[in-house]
Amino acid sequence: MRVDGYGRIDRSRTLGFTFDGRSYTGHPGDTLASALLANGVHRIGSSVTLGRPRGISAAWSEDATGLVQVEEPFPEPMLLATTVELVDGLVARGLGGQGRLAEVADTARYDRMHHHVDTLVVGAGPAGLLAARAAARRGERVALLDDRPEPGGSLTGTERIDGRPSREFVADVVAELATHPEVAHLQRTTAFGRYDDGFVLALQHRTDHLGADAPRTLSRQRVHRIRAGRTVIATGAHERPIVFADNDRPGILLAASARDLLHRYGVLAGREVVVFTGDDAAYAAAVDLADAGAAVTVVEARPQAPAHWAGAAADRGIPVLTGSLVAGTEGAPGDGRVSAAVVTGADGARTVLGCDLLAVSGGWNPTAHLFSHVRGTLAYDPALGAFRPGEDLDGVAVVGAANGTLDLAGCLREGASGERPPSADGEPERTPGAIVWRVEGPHDRQFVDVQRDATVADIARAVGAGMRSAEHVKRYTTIGTAHDQGKTSGVLASAITAELLGVPIEDLGTTTFRPPYTPVAFAALAGRERGQLFDPVRTTALHAWHVGAGAVFEDVGQWKRPRYYPRPGEDMEAAVLRECAAVRDGVGILDGSTLGKIDVQGRDAAVLLDRVYTNMMSNLAVGRVRYGVMCGPDGMVIDDGTVLRLAEDRFTVITTTGGAAKILDWLEEWVQTEWPDLRVHLASVTEQWAVFPVVGPRSRHVISRLFADLDVSNDAFGFMCWRDTELDGVPVRVARISFSGELAYEVNVNAWYAPAVWERLLAAGEKHGITPYGTETMHVLRAEKGYPIIGQDTDGTVTPHDLGMAWAVSKKKSDFIGKRSFSRAENTDPLRKQLVGLLPTDARTKIPEGSQVVEFCPDGALPAPPVPMLGHVTSSYRSAALGRPFALALVKGGRQRVGDVVHVPVGDALVPAEITSSVLVDPEGNRRDG
């Protein structure tokens, strides 16, 4: 219920919202949790395994129970009602432990921002505010982050600092920080992870609290990536529950949370209140709740109440039952809300105290998560009954309650960082607390991790099963692995495990906190890198033409390449057969611009290429082209392509499309690390040159028609030569390179002129029926000739010899990368897998790529399992030229087995196939010169 005179909500405005199908109202400044409690709704959902009623157990992100699904305005699962700021029109419902992902696309925007600061302060409570102010006054660049909507941390407004109300102190510090241009002060921003070298990630909620008024131009959430010279962790402490029977009911709250609800939202969470504590701080809650109109009883675990608070209680008529413990609870029918606390008195007598709010305080757990993220060790502090930072880390200061300092004066002193600390006026001195983790009772109704429905009985089972470390118990019981990551249950789990093992908790230790501190949506981490922006798309200079021509594209790395150009009514098979026939019978044209191109220049360019290619490049004449293979030191093929010698000291190295970046890296690595004495320079020119192979027996007519200055006769312009010419003043380089076995001219031109030159080639070829073809046809044509695709027909275990390319391995060069490996015993084994052709004997079946190759025993049966594998199919297509499907395969000792029939499992059938040479079309090479 709402009480007058309390809270910082705006009562002049009313917000409507819906929960579990019923309509309620609240006010700006409310959270969903505070508004529900104000409306008397205490049950939020059910527990995940046992289906027990669950409510609100804390006032902020440490709450372990109040999970909701928000449906409107923005659908999102598994949010804490305590951290959802109320907006008009909010629709939510309670959860049974699990949420449901939205079925509509997330149209919100997420982004990120980078910060480089001298000092990062996490937490804008009294300690953090002062630490940030001190750094700002030193002239530092500062970031101050705080996860709540407003600064001030745990200050309720009842405290007095330097003679004035604490909220005025907060406002003054915030106002001073705002005068420093180098201070970034962000609320609603959770530092969720700390990493190496002062790197902190934080998530800012920017628009959810604005509801329908949120500008569409603002990102909904922002990830701040902060590199800080020094990090001040001022993240406060979480109040610790106490474990007793049926401690999971709605209406059982942490004591400071009940007080926070009163002062922040004007919500009194119960009229009949039992406060169960062994710690001084809970008396402030008892007193404030009583002043707001509740009937309060304190159950004090210590034999004596602290004198100051005993007096304050007496003044208000609050009974204090000393030496007493809450051993269990009773619940109301219906919403299951707590209806009574079962108290064991100092004399052992049981009393049942009727109540509708049970406020619990077992002391405080320093919020040392960010300290633990970078492997800072946490040490047990017996005065706290909890773990706190136990070592000094470079570049880290932990201040205030996060450091285990629980009095306001101490927090102000630590935060002031050497400046004169403000005074905490009238603060009573803290007295030693009683460390109570658990009250004896039935193990299976004592909840340790309320969210996981994990009880003391589960820990007992873990210990019984032999678990002896906190980390193992965590994984066995799942305690601490839920939404809240054990913020309130972690220390209890360690303490109870230690109790059951009979060892001191300091010997057992606790589990390591890991990021994220609070859940972070993948959408926020993804930021802008979604959809079109997920991965760069590379297109060639002709992309618009391809789109207009109706090309079907395939992804080759980041490139979009036309795969085929279907005509109306054609599927891929029909289109590719048509394109293949057009090339072999007439002329086709391909956009080959994606091929990698590296400009190699310098006095020692030829020396470098001799060392990295298996064949000789230094004796290549200027004006000539040579095919080459590159291997790793292990002798395995890593790339292939052609090399054009432009001058004595200049080459163009052509790589595969996929190998372009890798081969540039490879060459740079050798030049920089092994051969720094070589005078050679490397530059990628892939994007600068467009390349159009004009391919087929009629290609010569097309080239000669367009480039009148070029003598295209075989004598003047032979195979594997290049010539420079020009078209209307635009320089063009033409090379006679063939990846199909046909007469072919590769036209190279500055990419800016690519569309114009392409159109001119099409026009020149029109009367010859020039046919644009895509990568699929290119693949078929090259496979018919047995030309391998590195990475498809090879897999990093294939030598040039395995590919039948011994001719491309120099015997004259004393060394090159890979040479020594060719003579290793493993690489001379005649049973190595070798590239061969496979013709299915039925002349109909297209064997799937990747199929295994097996053979029958002489009696015509399969060998007994495991059936030996002879190899596998690497490429498989239908061939227009052969009029049948064919395949390439790597087969053990394959070249010695030409003519043998092997079998390939295809579905349930074993398809017979004949081993052939890998060159199936024009093995004599007659078509090359037209």
Add this chain to the structure above:
Amino acid sequence: MQLIRCPWCGPREEVEFHYGGQAHVAYPDDPAALTDEQWARYVFFRDNPKGAFAERWSHSAGCRRWFNAVRDTRTYRFLAVYKPGEARPEVAS
């Protein structure tokens, strides 16, 4: 995410760098003179110490230059960086 100190560019984010394996494994002067086993040691065998390890790194998304570093494999911390051709510095791990 660590900062790695490129000898040419200064401290940069870890994602800008590419790992290159053990440092100071020189290409043999005369591979043909090696036995299969000696050659295989060069090609396939690398140290895997617990503690300080001299490694090659490339500032691949920055200046694209290679350098060497001594890194503690237990903590991932870089103990020293140095240019190719320089001797491995003495550092305490």
